[in-house]
Structures are given as C-alpha cells and as structure tokens.
Amino acid sequence: xxxxxxxxxxxxxxxxxxxxxxxxxxxxxSSWVFRDTVISVVAISMAAAVVLFYxxxxxxxxxxxxxxxxxxxxxxxxxxxxxxSLVH
Amino acid sequence: MSVEERLSAIExxxxxxxxxxxxxxxPEATWLRSWLFTxxxxxxxxxxxxxxxYFLFIGGILALLMRTQLAVPESTLLTSAAYNQAVSMHGLIxxxxxxxxxxxxxxxxxxxxxxxxxxxxxxxxxxxxxxxYVFGGFVAISGFFVPGGAASAGWTNYAPLSSxxxxxxxxxxxxxxxxxxxxxxxxxxxxxxxxxILSMRAPGMTWTKVPxxxxxxxxxxxxxxxxVPSIFSGTLALIVxxxxxxxxxxxxxxSSVLWDNMWWFFGHPEVYVVILPGLGAAAEIISxxxxxxxxAKKAILLGLVFGMLPFSFAIYGHHMFLTGINAxxxxxxxxNTEINTIPSGMIVICFAATMVGGAIKFKTPMLMALASxxxxxxxxxxxxxxxxxxxxxxxxxxxxxxxxxHYIMVGTAEFALFGAIYYWMPRWTGRMxxxxxxxxxxxxxxxxxxxxxxxxxxxxxxxxxxxxYAPATGWGPFNLIETVGAWGFGLAQxxxxxxxxxxxxxxxxxxxxPWNVASPEWTGDVESYVKNYPAxxxxxxxxxxxxxxxxxxxxxxxxxxxxxxxLALFLFGLVWSLPVTLVGIVVGIWGIGTWFxxxxxGLFKVPEEPAGEKWPxxxxxxxxxxxxxxxxxxxxxxxxxxxxxxxxxxSVPIWxxxxxxxxxxxxxxxxxxxxxxxxxxxxxxxSIRNGNRNGLVGWxxxxxxxxxxxxxxxxxxxxxxxxxxxxxxxxxxxxGSTYYFMTGVHAVHIIVGLILMTxxxxxxxxxxxxxxxxxxxxxxxxxxxxxxxxxIFLFPLLYLV
Numbered sequence: 001x002x003x004x005x006x007x008x009x010x011x012x013x014x015x016x017x018x019x020x021x022x023x024x025x026x027x028x029x030s031s032w033v034f035r036d037t038v039i040s041v042v043a044i045s046m047a048a049a050v051v052l053f054y055x056x057x058x059x060x061x062x063x064x065x066x067x068x069x070x071x072x073x074x075x076x077x078x079x080x081x082x083x084x085s086l087v088h
Numbered sequence: 089m090s091v092e093e094r095l096s097a098i099e100x101x102x103x104x105x106x107x108x109x110x111x112x113x114x115p116e117a118t119w120l121r122s123w124l125f126t127x128x129x130x131x132x133x134x135x136x137x138x139x140x141x142y143f144l145f146i147g148g149i150l151a152l153l154m155r156t157q158l159a160v161p162e163s164t165l166l167t168s169a170a171y172n173q174a175v176s177m178h179g180l181i182x183x184x185x186x187x188x189x190x191x192x193x194x195x196x197x198x199x200x201x202x203x204x205x206x207x208x209x210x211x212x213x214x215x216x217x218x219x220x221y222v223f224g225g226f227v228a229i230s231g232f233f234v235p236g237g238a239a240s241a242g243w244t245n246y247a248p249l250s251s252x253x254x255x256x257x258x259x260x261x262x263x264x265x266x267x268x269x270x271x272x273x274x275x276x277x278x279x280x281x282x283x284x285i286l287s288m289r290a291p292g293m294t295w296t297k298v299p300x301x302x303x304x305x306x307x308x309x310x311x312x313x314x315x316v317p318s319i320f321s322g323t324l325a326l327i328v329x330x331x332x333x334x335x336x337x338x339x340x341x342x343s344s345v346l347w348d349n350m351w352w353f354f355g356h357p358e359v360y361v362v363i364l365p366g367l368g369a370a371a372e373i374i375s376x377x378x379x380x381x382x383x384a385k386k387a388i389l390l391g392l393v394f395g396m397l398p399f400s401f402a403i404y405g406h407h408m409f410l411t412g413i414n415a416x417x418x419x420x421x422x423x424n425t426e427i428n429t430i431p432s433g434m435i436v437i438c439f440a441a442t443m444v445g446g447a448i449k450f451k452t453p454m455l456m457a458l459a460s461x462x463x464x465x466x467x468x469x470x471x472x473x474x475x476x477x478x479x480x481x482x483x484x485x486x487x488x489x490x491x492x493x494h495y496i497m498v499g500t501a502e503f504a505l506f507g508a509i510y511y512w513m514p515r516w517t518g519r520m521x522x523x524x525x526x527x528x529x530x531x532x533x534x535x536x537x538x539x540x541x542x543x544x545x546x547x548x549x550x551x552x553x554x555x556x557y558a559p560a561t562g563w564g565p566f567n568l569i570e571t572v573g574a575w576g577f578g579l580a581q582x583x584x585x586x587x588x589x590x591x592x593x594x595x596x597x598x599x600x601x602p603w604n605v606a607s608p609e610w611t612g613d614v615e616s617y618v619k620n621y622p623a624x625x626x627x628x629x630x631x632x633x634x635x636x637x638x639x640x641x642x643x644x645x646x647x648x649x650x651x652x653x654x655l656a657l658f659l660f661g662l663v664w665s666l667p668v669t670l671v672g673i674v675v676g677i678w679g680i681g682t683w684f685x686x687x688x689x690g691l692f693k694v695p696e697e698p699a700g701e702k703w704p705x706x707x708x709x710x711x712x713x714x715x716x717x718x719x720x721x722x723x724x725x726x727x728x729x730x731x732x733x734x735x736x737x738x739s740v741p742i743w744x745x746x747x748x749x750x751x752x753x754x755x756x757x758x759x760x761x762x763x764x765x766x767x768x769x770x771x772x773x774x775s776i777r778n779g780n781r782n783g784l785v786g787w788x789x790x791x792x793x794x795x796x797x798x799x800x801x802x803x804x805x806x807x808x809x810x811x812x813x814x815x816x817x818x819x820x821x822x823x824g825s826t827y828y829f830m831t832g833v834h835a836v837h838i839i840v841g842l843i844l845m846t847x848x849x850x851x852x853x854x855x856x857x858x859x860x861x862x863x864x865x866x867x868x869x870x871x872x873x874x875x876x877x878x879x880i881f882l883f884p885l886l887y888l889v
Binding site for chain 2: 029054055070074077
C-alpha cells in the first residue's frame, strides 16, 4: 500500500532528524570527522527516501531519473572542485 | 446536482468570465501589441535578433572608445575610471547581451521549425525569458547614469574588487541586479528549448534525424541549465554583500577564490554557449554549400554530448591557475582542458572532410562559415598554449589572452552567426541580399578582424587591463594597427546593416527555398524530411505567411512583459529610489495575478501538440520534463550555496558552535514541521488521484499551514537572533552571512511554494482538478519535495555541526 509507505517514510525522516540532533550532542566536537560522517550519511538517506517516495522515482520508469542523476554528477563535480581548491 | 450538471455550470461560468475579461486579455493585435505581448516563437526569435543588435551597437561603441584610447601612448581620451567602465561593460554586453542571445534568436525561430513542433514547449515562459533579458539589460546599462558610473570590475566582476569597499557606486549593484534578471532569463529559456527538443519532435523526427543546428542548440541549453545557477547564487551573494553588508567576498574566509569558482563554473561553459549555436549553423551551411551531408555527424554529436558538455565543467579552473588553488587540481585542469580539444578538433576535421569532393559554392554564408572555422583553429591553437599551467603563468593577463578569446568569441561565434544571418534571413522575410555586398562585407570584416586581433598575439608583455601606456614600452605601433582594425571592423558592419535592411524590406523576392535545402525549416515538410513514417503532422498544412510555410501564431499575453517590467522597476528602485521600487512591486503583483488568472480560467490556450517522438521520455508529459529541468537547475543553485558554505567553513579556522548561537530545540521543531508538510503535500496528491477533491483541498490547506508555520518560526528566529545580546546579524561575520543567506534563499522558495499552493487551493475549491486532470498538483509535490530535501542538508549544516 503506497500510502503506508509514505507514512513510514515520514516516520523515518522524523526519527532520523532526531538521531542527527542526538548525534550532534553525544559525539564530542573532537571526533568531528565521525560526527559529521554519521550526520551526512543520515541526511543522504533521508534525501534518498524523499526522492524515491515523495518524488515517486521508485514507482516511475527509470528514464525519469535521467535529469536527477545527470544533475547529481554536476553537483558532485561542483562540491568536489570547490572544496578541493583550498586543500594543500 | 450531478457531476455533469456541475461541470456544465462551471463551463458556462468560465465562458461568461472569458467574455467579460476577453476584451482585456485578447486585445486587438495592433502592430505594437503584436510584438510587445507576443508569445509566438518566431516573433520572439525576431525580437531577440533585433535586441541583440541593439546591444551590439552599445558594446561596439564601447570597444571603439577603448581602442581609440589605446591607439597612441599616454592618450587622454578616457580617464582610467571611464576606461574601466568601458572595458567591463563591453565584455558583459558583448558576451551576455549580444552573442548568447543572437544564438537564442535563431534557436527560437528555427528549432521548432526544424523538429516539426508548433511552438516551443512553454510559449509564455519564452516571452518572459525575452523580456527578462531586455529589462535586465536596461537595468545593467542604467549604471552609466548613476553617481560613480557603470560597473568597472571587469566582465568577470572579480571579488573583492566588485565589493562596495572598492566600488561604492551604484553601477556595480545595478550590473549585478541586471545579471540576476539575465540569469533568470537564461534558465527559463534553456528549460524551454530543452523541453521542446526532448518532448515535442514531430512523428518520425528521431534523434538521428534531428538537424545539426538543433543538436548543437540542445547541448548549448543543457550547458546553461547546469551552469547558470552557480553564478546566480554568486550574483545574489554579491548583491547581498553590497546592499545588506554580508561578508562573502570581502573577508579572508570567503574571498576572491570563492567568487572565481562561482563565476567560472558558469563562465567557461558560457564560452561553448556562445560558440556552439554558431558552429551548429556553420555545420548546416557547410553541408548545404558543399552539396554533401555533414561528415561523421554522429561522431561530432557524441563528442559534444559526452566530451565537450561534461568536460566544460571540469576544466574551468584553467582560468584560476594563478589564484593559489590546489596544485594537483591545477594539473588535472590542464589535462582536462587539453583532452577537451579533441571534440573541438573533431568538429574542424569533420567540417573540412564534408567539403572534400563537394561542389562547393562560395556564397556569403559559406565564406562566413569558413572564416568561423579558420578563426576557431587560430583561437584553439593559442588556447592550447594558455591551457598549459607553465605557459599560463607567463601569459596570464596579457594581450595574448585577449587575442585568444576574441578569436574564439568574436571570430568563431560572430562569423558563424553572421553566416547564419545570410543563410536563414531569406527564410524569415522571403527576400534575398545582394551577393556582392555580402562578399564585400565578408572580405572587409575578415581582413579588419585579423588586423585588430592578430597583432595582439605578439603583445606578450602588455597587460590587458591598462588604460594607457608609456611610449618607451614599444607597444604603440601594434596598438595603432589594432585600432585601425577595430574601426575598419566596426565600420564594415554598416554593410551588414545594409544587407539586413535589404533582406527585410527592399531586397529581391525569392522563393520559399532559395538554397534548395531539404531541411524542414525550409520546406515546411517534416514528413518528407524524415521519410518512411506514418505521418500525423506536417508543418506544410499550417497557415502561410507570404507563401512561406509557417505555423499558426500562439496567442498574445501581457503577463511576461508586465512582470519583467515590474521586476526591473523593483530592482532599479533599490538603487535609485524607494517609490520606484514600490511601483515595481505593484506592477509585478499585477502581472503575476494576471498570469495566474489566465491559468485559473484557461484564458491562455496553446494549440494541442500531436503525439510525436519523445524517446527516451515517452511516458513523460512535456510539462513534467520542464519541471524536472527546473528542479535540476534548483539542485545546482543549492549545491552552489552549500558548496560556498563548505568552502568558507574550510577556510575559516574558528567557527562558533551552533548551540552557542541557535535555539536547537526550536529549530528541530520547525524542521519537523517542514518535513511533515512533505507528507501532507503527498496526501493531497494521493487524494485527487482517488478523485477526492475535498481531501485535496484539505491536505493542501494543511501543507500551507505547515509551510506558513515554518516560515513564521523562521522569522521569529531571525528576529531573536538580530535583537539578541550580542546581536547575530548578516553583517556580524561569516557565520551570520552564511546563515541568513542560506535560510533566506530557502525561505524565498517556501514563499514561492505558498503562492503556488494558494493558486492550487483556489483552483481546487473551484473544482479545477479531477481524478484524471491534476498534473499541476503532481508538479507542486515535486517542487515541495525538493524544498524538503534542501532543508535536510541545511538543517545539520547550520544547526548541528
């Protein structure tokens, strides 16, 4: 039942948000790499859930993902080049 | 009352309203109105064409002023400030308001004709793109009339030179505001043209049969949709820096390299945006005048789509070799740049191979196309030197670079587009130019162009941004020759004006297809062009203008003109005076209201397009394709904003812990409100899919309430932070600048969502959506999901880490 899936996704997003907040409090700032990795993974999983369910890409023919995937390539390109430009 | 009766009552009511407002909405198409309010792709194309030449005139005058100033040493014609304004505005106007739009003019007119579409996918947005371009140009140029003069930080608006610290006058703000309008225009235009090509091809117009110019246009527009949002966010940050005092480009944490990244992520693809439409036209011209099909067309297209397109985003750092960016990154940029010469080289070789063995006719379009290729080779070869990290250290900022990019931007693009004018204008007007005058125009242009730019190749030690120089430098003779070339090149364009007037008004009448070309924009017959398919639609069956096959015109609409004018007044007033801003707001709201009203009552109707070739997007409506492309642009916009934030965080050693500034509990609660609205938006869609109109309105209402609640709490949060002790404002440091900027841009998206919801709820209450007709709700759900996704990343970045 798709409506159930949508409500489950919402519950997951709520719980994941709370998990992020808890992680930011519990993991000390000195372990920021671990903390940021955990939060990043959770955030990406939440975004993926929204894309797959609320944007319904899970239920659409694969070609509908064309724009999203090609744009993600350029998003990754942008983020990588910009952040790498300062690394020495 | 049964459903049928209710529908009948609604139809009668709509018909009554249409009659009442029809007098305003569908004015008699007087000459002026038929141009101001047109949404027809052919007229919009012609408008782009004429307007781009208006901007060429301004940019050309500025070029002649600069060259005259530099003709002799220690000239006093221009002051240093005036020279800087001339060089900056010349670059901006020529690249962004002349060359790119001239390509768009041809794309607008010919792409639908070439692929057998009745019009572009979104005619009203097409007109909106045009007016945003025009009024954006007016806002930009108005800088000449404000204290301090026009923008003078170069065409790249390099920061921190473009900041208020160094250029406090209004001109720099006005160029940024004008650019903002232009970026909007380019994004809308690119979404429109891509959607048209992907989803509106006539039956049988499969990818292999799509004409070359349309292919080149597709790649051009894809480049725009992925590159423009980066500089959109950069320009927005620059405006916020200049008007609200944020510190993106005037602090050691933000600084010039951040702007460089934002600018060149757009700026280098823009080079291809400028040259590809011309090269696409040159491909058609060379094929026609050689009497042979384009050699290895598939190889060229593969090189474009899988080489030039992605690589142009991975080589832009060659503009930043001397900025101190990462050493490995510089080496990769060098390598990528040199790899990217392969598809460019393929184009040249394939064009040359097309001519081999052909019955070449050296008519003016062909000569212009050949000049374009010749200058492309010269510009390309000099570019290979510049792409080398080691040589670039020596050549950066000299006139050698000026020569290189003018061979590409002027030589390649402009000659090819001149060729396109000679080739295609008889199709517009049914009149032919004088071949002798055309050839004279070509000869003078080509000779004087080279007199102008070739000597620059040898000025290896002359800095490109100086307004005068001493006699002892020895640069005088070179500069004098170049100035003679500039005047000659400029004056030669009087001949172009003559032939354009000739083709427009008094030239010899010719048949519908003077070059005897098989391409459908000439014959009007897609069916014959693509052959062997079950014909559903042929352009030849439509209305004709002067014997030339043409489409029926799409209706007039005032909204694009009014909204653009309102926005221009609003932005203009920010620099000039508050009352003008207020007038702009009123005009803009009127325009938006008219737009929505037209949609609500179905007053703007575009003829239905018969089903055609859409592979691989066969299951998608063209509107949904447009929505996805818009969301793609939005993704890049927020990627640029988040990328800037990460860049700043990386370069600032000490960053205050978020908990020391923000109320995390309140922010978490607010976040959950927004995420809940994602579910309610989907439930609204779910309801109408099941035919539940009350459910639709109810869930949309809930989404509106949650979105408005999120926005209200956000405003309260801003207020508390700004009035706290110590106050946390946009000007109080980079943490403040990034926080307010990121949440502010997101909040604007929330506001847009609320406006869209208002429209949807109104239409829902009026019974405008049914179980089978609710596409707008689906598109809104996609948009709102993206707003959610953005916050999924902003929330931890701003509040948790």
